[in-house]
Amino acid sequence: MRVIECRKEFFMIGRNDICWCGSGQKWKKCHYPNESSPQRKSKESTREEYLRQHRIIIKDQKQIDGIRASCHLASRILEAACAKAKVGVTTQELNDYAHKLHDAAGAIPAPLNYGHPPFPKSICTSLNDVICHGIPNEIPLKEGDILNIDVTCILNGYYGDCSAMVMIGEVDAEKRLVVDVSYNCLMRAIEIIKPGIAISAIGDVIENYAHSKNCSVVYQFVGHGVGINFHEGPQISHHRNYNSILLVPGMTFTIEPMINAGSREAIIDPIDQWTARTKDGKASAQWEHTLLVTEDGHEILTNWKR
Structure with a gap:
């Protein structure tokens, strides 16, 4: 390689x-x-x-084709899991269903046994005040929950990474706001992606919009290069920053802004060492796409639909 x-x-x-x-x-x-x-x-x-x-890998056409296929599969698994997220369903059931879909497609769920300590499940399920890296469990979903499902699959050695929010039944105004703001942050950032744009511009767009809606941007977690490895360069901060690395064709990376209804501060569960929650207990939401920088703009490789 x-x-x-x-x-x-x-x-x-x-x-x-x-x-x-x-x-x-x-x-x-x-x-x-x-x-x-x-x-x-x-x-x-x-x-x-x-x-x-900076661990930035410029992909050739064969690699792009492989990453695109993996991203499409991750999107189908994500959509299927989101469709099953209903009142009374557990996130463990969603995990098991997503794992079976990986198996059926000849793919591997990238989160499973990843990191230190090893992540114990095949997808991440982050509920209400959980910002990211939530671990599926046997607690049933209930009316008014908001849930992020994060799917990363490995297909033929290539990685595809995406996530989306699900609102379980009727949710309160604060939760609906943070779900919508996080989605709009993502899509507004994607609009500017093209060769020659500084990476810092992504964070500018996201934080400016989030603050205009009285929401905050989590600083501790970032988007990242992806495709050949689970995590590559460049690092994509979702807040204002000074990263003036310029985008060039062949870069593939995620944008995945985590937006809080209250403070941007996060705390990590000291027991499982994965689950990140809002420090003030307020709601958090995240949407994620994998992007390819093309000659004249960008391609959204994870083609899930909201």
Whole structure:
């Protein structure tokens, strides 16, 4: 597997151009190789080194096709699981159903046994004040709950990652607000994705919109590169930040803003070491897509429908 296959038109820069590292300085004053170096690096190899350092993998067409297929499968599993989320159903039942769908498609649920400690289930189910990484259990869903279902599958070695919210029956105004705001944050951010856009612009769009609706953005968790691995570079912060890495065609990553009705602060369950909850107990919501940066814009690889 090649870490990167780059095209010169995106990575050839002049000495007076802004450096690719995001420092804001000219290349000649930042990462331009020392003229006296006996083994001076080329512009292309310097850029390649930078992408490696940040674990950013520019995908070739074969990889894109494989990631797209995995994303489509993850979307179908997500839609099927969301359709089954009703009053009286347990999140463990949703987990078991999603696992069977993975098996039927010859895929592997990426969360299962991932990390330290190993995540114990095949999907994440985050209920009400749970921000993310909720663990399926035997407690039945009830009227007024909001639930995030997060599906990541591995198909033929490629990863597809997505999540969506389900409102169980009639929910109160605060929960409905945070569900809608989180979705709108995601879709507004996706609208700006194209080559040449700084990653920081994603966080600007999301946090500005969330604050306009009196909601907060969780800082502790981020979007990420995905496709060849579960988690790759670049890191996609959903709040205002200074990440001026520019998007280029072939990047694949998630945008998955976690929006709270109250404070942005999160606490991690000290027992299971996975479940993240809002510190103030207020509702949280999240939607997630995997994106591909194309030559003239973007493609939403996870084609689930709300």
